Amino acid sequence: MIHFENALTILCMALATYLTRAIGYVALRNRRLSPRAMTVLEAVPGCVLISVIAPSFASKQPADLIALAITLVAAMRLSMFPTVVVGVASAGLLRHFLAS
Amino acid sequence: MSDSETAALDNVGIEPTVKSEVWRGLVASSPVLLGVVPMAMVLGAQAAQKGLSVAEVPLMTGLNFAGGSEFAAVRLWTSPPHLLLIVAMTFLVNSRHLLMGAALAPFIKHLPKRKAFPALFVMTDESWAMGMADARQRASAGISHCFSLPYYLGVSAGVYIVWVIFTTLGAGLGPIMGNAESYGFDMAFPAVFLVLLRGMWNGVRAARPWLVSLAVAALTSVLVPGAWYVPAGAVSGILAAFYWSEPQ
Numbered sequence: 001m002i003h004f005e006n007a008l009t010i011l012c013m014a015l016a017t018y019l020t021r022a023i024g025y026v027a028l029r030n031r032r033l034s035p036r037a038m039t040v041l042e043a044v045p046g047c048v049l050i051s052v053i054a055p056s057f058a059s060k061q062p063a064d065l066i067a068l069a070i071t072l073v074a075a076m077r078l079s080m081f082p083t084v085v086v087g088v089a090s091a092g093l094l095r096h097f098l099a100s
Numbered sequence: 101m102s103d104s105e106t107a108a109l110d111n112v113g114i115e116p117t118v119k120s121e122v123w124r125g126l127v128a129s130s131p132v133l134l135g136v137v138p139m140a141m142v143l144g145a146q147a148a149q150k151g152l153s154v155a156e157v158p159l160m161t162g163l164n165f166a167g168g169s170e171f172a173a174v175r176l177w178t179s180p181p182h183l184l185l186i187v188a189m190t191f192l193v194n195s196r197h198l199l200m201g202a203a204l205a206p207f208i209k210h211l212p213k214r215k216a217f218p219a220l221f222v223m224t225d226e227s228w229a230m231g232m233a234d235a236r237q238r239a240s241a242g243i244s245h246c247f248s249l250p251y252y253l254g255v256s257a258g259v260y261i262v263w264v265i266f267t268t269l270g271a272g273l274g275p276i277m278g279n280a281e282s283y284g285f286d287m288a289f290p291a292v293f294l295v296l297l298r299g300m301w302n303g304v305r306a307a308r309p310w311l312v313s314l315a316v317a318a319l320t321s322v323l324v325p326g327a328w329y330v331p332a333g334a335v336s337g338i339l340a341a342f343y344w345s346e347p348q
Binding site for chain 1: 220289
């Protein structure tokens with residue numbers, strides 16, 4: 001069952017989201033960038049990624065912070081899959097045993 | 101898989117390596133999916149609680165396909181929904197895509213628009229970051245046109261299919277489930293992103309803007325409600341990168 005208002009809102013959301021995905025590409029597709037601009041652009045991915053996960057670093061739960069520290073160490077040494085397993089397991093276990 | 105994605109795959113389906121590249125992307129997406137499944141179930145369950153139907157949930161997650169904005173939208177959902185508020189929040193939460201698309205542009209500008217525009221439809225944090233990290237690796241291996249579109253589409257397909265299926269499932273099963281966060285699955289995202297950041301590591305000097313982003317985003321997330329911390333952190337990091345890139 002689909003309501004008209006819900007469907008309309010969802011379609012407008014989808015349009016807004018697609019615009020965010022396409023605008024950056026459209027704006028820069030035919031530009032020749034200076035070396036300085038390239039240097040700045042190279043920093044963008046890391047800045048966006050670390051901003052997305054920043055709230056984890058500001059958590060007030062000791063269990064979450066310890067789990068994050070363990071995950072950080074794992075991420076420096078292991079490949080993707082073992083790191084995820086270590087992260088999920090340490091967060092699950094620490095939250096269980098340090099639950100207040 | 102969406103029609104646009106299938107179309108994009110057909111367009112590149114001439115070279116013999118395309119199939120293996122799509123497969124490589126699908127396989128690479130599997131650790132990410134470990135985190136996507138529980139988050140999708142939670143979103144579906146929350147959406148059902150707010151009165152969205154089992155048909156409307158995949159409509160949202162399949163057409164919008166951007167998890168952060170969907171969590172924000174569901175939190176704000178009323179009956180009938182406040183269209184302008186929800187669309188504005190969606191644009192804000194997804195504004196990081198503007199930067200991501202800009203960073204991706206040099207890598208895909210050799211592609212025809214009929215491939216680039218459908219490929220952008222499935223750009224997520226995960227597929228974008230993994231596609232870029234892969235491009236960097238291939239570039240250092242001396243491969244020209246280092247961005248592999250089929251690899252990126254493989255990652256995207258894994259995330260897309262799992263996201264749409266499990267949000268729908270979550271909407272159906274919602275009332276039965278507990279809280280996924282208590283099991284630790286949400287730590288999958290920081291884990292994935294930290295490994296991706298290690299792959300982008302280019303020395304402490306080059307990483308200084310990341311620290312600025314981290315500090316500003318973390319502080320903003322504590323002080324300001326909503327999703328402002330993403331644009332705040334990203335923009336301040338980029339400003340720092342601009343400042344430090346000044347020719348000496």
